[in-house]
Amino acid sequence: MRNVTLILDDGSRFHGKSFGYEKPVAGEVVFNTAMSGYPESLTDPSYAGQLMTLTYPLVGNYGVPPFTIESNGLATFMESERIHAEAIIVSDYSEDFSHWNAVESLSDWLKREQVPGITGIDTRELTKVLREHGVMMGKIVFDDEPENAPEAIYAGVNYVDKVSCKEVIRYNEGAGKKKVVLVDCGVKTNIIRCLLKRDVEVIRVPWDYDYNGLEFDGLFISNGPGDPDTCDAAVQNIRKAMENEKLPIFGICMGNQLLSKAGGAKIYKLKYGHRSHNQPVRMVGTERCFITSQNHGYAVDNNTLTEDWEPLFINMNDGSNEGIRHKKNPWFSAQFHPEAASGPTDTEFLFDEFVKLL
Numbered sequence: 001m002r003n004v005t006l007i008l009d010d011g012s013r014f015h016g017k018s019f020g021y022e023k024p025v026a027g028e029v030v031f032n033t034a035m036s037g038y039p040e041s042l043t044d045p046s047y048a049g050q051l052m053t054l055t056y057p058l059v060g061n062y063g064v065p066p067f068t069i070e071s072n073g074l075a076t077f078m079e080s081e082r083i084h085a086e087a088i089i090v091s092d093y094s095e096d097f098s099h100w101n102a103v104e105s106l107s108d109w110l111k112r113e114q115v116p117g118i119t120g121i122d123t124r125e126l127t128k129v130l131r132e133h134g135v136m137m138g139k140i141v142f143d144d145e146p147e148n149a150p151e152a153i154y155a156g157v158n159y160v161d162k163v164s165c166k167e168v169i170r171y172n173e174g175a176g177k178k179k180v181v182l183v184d185c186g187v188k189t190n191i192i193r194c195l196l197k198r199d200v201e202v203i204r205v206p207w208d209y210d211y212n213g214l215e216f217d218g219l220f221i222s223n224g225p226g227d228p229d230t231c232d233a234a235v236q237n238i239r240k241a242m243e244n245e246k247l248p249i250f251g252i253c254m255g256n257q258l259l260s261k262a263g264g265a266k267i268y269k270l271k272y273g274h275r276s277h278n279q280p281v282r283m284v285g286t287e288r289c290f291i292t293s294q295n296h297g298y299a300v301d302n303n304t305l306t307e308d309w310e311p312l313f314i315n316m317n318d319g320s321n322e323g324i325r326h327k328k329n330p331w332f333s334a335q336f337h338p339e340a341a342s343g344p345t346d347t348e349f350l351f352d353e354f355v356k357l358l
């Protein structure tokens, strides 16, 4: 195992060992406090451009599931076709693994996908630094070749364009009761599964595709990586779709941000984001609290919602926006992940609500 150093933009250094693919890498360093779910998180396209720190100390002990593809073209156990995070940072990597569904070690998977993994890092200390300072750019450098260190850029990069599908893909064609256009900003496969199992035909389109001429019953806007301000083409298309006030619209995560922008609201960057399986959100107008899976660094500014809109969910930890709804039209969205994968499935009913509206 080669020695590596994680260098943060504020100069902090963390020394560890490489257990993944051996290449220096740079990106936005973020932390996730979930206790499990590394196969799903690594393949979540929303992590593009980021170095994923896990605070749960033991990582790798349940291995990695097989990369099998279903007849509908979706990966059975992964959230996309490949790893999207730039690297994974852990405290104590377990090479030995045991799980009914594991076919290889995390190390072998990372090497095959050419993604670095580093272990021996005090990830709780690193998280404290990120919580104090806010997320930072960082790089992983091999100690025996310190001159080889790529520059990190994240702000302003259109990661959605890098991960979105390049052409229209249809699922359940001719078989679903209703048709939904899914704007793919970097969609997780479990979102598509959640729609398909509710008897819906899904027309998955590239993020900047103008679907407004197509025939469909509802519009879904997916999760996705990076800064929502880089996705103006998607916002313009949503605005056009809103000319039909009866068209049901549902958005998740980046989808919440883009729908909010289409409705005239503003987005800001959170200090260190929400990435975990236990984010409590309250449904506005009720005393109901749901525990949710989250992965986001930006948020909708509640104060900038225009008069036709209201918050649908509020984060119980920091009061930030966790979803919006239109006061008259069937338009709503969630900042968290009702499809989970991984994490609690308590809010999956939002898909039922959407399908009922179609």
Ligand SMILES: NC(=O)CC[C@H](N)C(=O)O
Pocket (backbone or CB within 6 Å): 046, 222, 223, 224, 225, 226, 227, 228, 252, 253, 254, 255, 295, 296, 297, 298, 299
């Ligand atoms: N999971 C997502 O869709 C994340 C949205 C956006 N990239 C953010 O970090 O806030």
